[in-house]
Amino acid sequence: MRADARKNYSHLLEVARDVVAEHGADASMREIARRANVGLATLLRHFPTREALFEALLRTNLDALTQKAGELETSSPPDEALVSWFREMVAFVHSYSGVVALMASAHEDPDSALYTTCTAVHSAGARLLLRAQAEGTARADMDGVDLFGLMSALGWLVGQPGFAPRADHLFHIITSAVLTNRPRNDVKKAT
Structure with a gap:
């Protein structure tokens, strides 16, 4: 160019x-x-296309989140890595209204311009979850799809004016539900 x-x-x-x-x-x-x-x-x-524009806009952020997951895998305990990455993903989803729907549909469509990037970030989160599950600090009855769903829901929810002031509280409730055998105060320290 x-x-x-x-x-x-x-x-x-x-x-x-x-x-x-x-x-x-x-x-x-x-x-x-x-x-x-x-x-x-x-x-x-x-x-x-609109999708090509969003792929260019989102690629840098999603690639950074994928890279961050890799760094957290090697530098933090599994439960802390999962919570830290989850917080960053929620912040990203919250930063662009409507991005959740784009990412969700792209993840299911191999022909989408966003498919590769969305699949990579989705897999990165799933790896962090599996690592925490292997250690016994995350629920065994959930998978990467569930994690993405919770992250997406929370990202959307905190974007709603009535829930924005409760963002941290809601984050702690959700991460407490994902993690096992951790008192609520430990979850706060990990974020």
Whole structure:
């Protein structure tokens, strides 16, 4: 990619990030182009579909979360690693309204532009869960799909004005339900 094209691409992503932060996954491609001071055709040349735009927007964050899971696997006790990663995933999901639905549908669709990235982050969380289960500190009756569902639900819930003030409390309730044999105070220390 030429330097000017790379600069335009980066500018479009920066503007898109702002628009999506304001309007969520339903952000208008036209609004992104307008704010970037380009025509819709220019935006579509870089990102031919909404999904391609979201793949570019989310890839960096999801790749970082996948990498973080790998780091936590080797640097933290299994239960603490799981809780730490879970907190970061909830924060990420909360940062873009509607991203949960995009990630959930992409994870089921191998043709999706988001499939590889979503599958990688989903697998990373499942590995952390399995590690905690092997140690006996996480429920044995749940899997990575359950973990993703809880994370998605909590990310959505804390985005609702009535529940936002209770975000930490709800996080502790959910992580206490995931982890076994840990007093509630220990869960707080691990986050």
